[in-house]
Amino acid sequence: MSNNVLYVADIIESTIVDGIGFRTSLYLSGCDICCEGCHNKKFWDIYSGHPMKIDEVFEKITVSFTNVTFIGGEPMLQAESLVVLAEKIKNNTNKDIWIYSGHTYEEILNNKLYLNLLKHCDVLVDGKYDEKFFQNNIRFKGSTNQRIIDINKSLEKNKVVLWSDEEDSLCYNH
Numbered sequence: 001m002s003n004n005v006l007y008v009a010d011i012i013e014s015t016i017v018d019g020i021g022f023r024t025s026l027y028l029s030g031c032d033i034c035c036e037g038c039h040n041k042k043f044w045d046i047y048s049g050h051p052m053k054i055d056e057v058f059e060k061i062t063v064s065f066t067n068v069t070f071i072g073g074e075p076m077l078q079a080e081s082l083v084v085l086a087e088k089i090k091n092n093t094n095k096d097i098w099i100y101s102g103h104t105y106e107e108i109l110n111n112k113l114y115l116n117l118l119k120h121c122d123v124l125v126d127g128k129y130d131e132k133f134f135q136n137n138i139r140f141k142g143s144t145n146q147r148i149i150d151i152n153k154s155l156e157k158n159k160v161v162l163w164s165d166e167e168d169s170l171c172y173n174h
């Protein structure tokens with residue numbers, strides 16, 4: 001696989017479900033996690049997506065004011081190319097990047113390639129989708145076992161620090 005290319009299942013503009021605020025979600029094809037009950041089985045084969053040059057993806061996902069989310073599929077499968085894209089986003093825009101992965105934060109730390117991509121992103125939603133922990137209307141997650149992690153703070157403090165915004169903080173106070 002060339003690292004000039006990304007296999008893209010879809011690009012959804014102005015969504016509010018894949019992270020805080022309005023975002024452009026880049027759906028990467030390919031997944032090797034195979035969670036039972038996955039809603040995105042059609043993305044499991046990497047070649048189900050269409051190949052796009054990184055520059056082309058960059059133009060498409062940064063054209064509007066929205067922030068960016070890498071989701072799939074399993075974005076870590078295309079970590080090498082996504083690092084190039086994430087660097088371009090960080091060097092040329094002030095957008096933040098959320099990334100979803102079926103791997104846990106701890107698993108990502110143990111893989112140099114995945115860790116490199118993680119370091120270019122701001123927030124990680126981690127872990128497999130688990131049907132047993134499915135709940136309707138949980139913000140930004142499919143099941144309650146998944147965590148929303150503040151990447152910079154977690155790397156800095158060497159422990160998992162959950163992401164929160166004002167609304168979350170209010171919830172935690174209840």
Ligand code: SF4
Nearest residue numbers: 031034035038073102
């Ligand atoms: S990681 Fe995501 S795309 Fe992959 S099997 Fe699990 S839910 Fe489906």
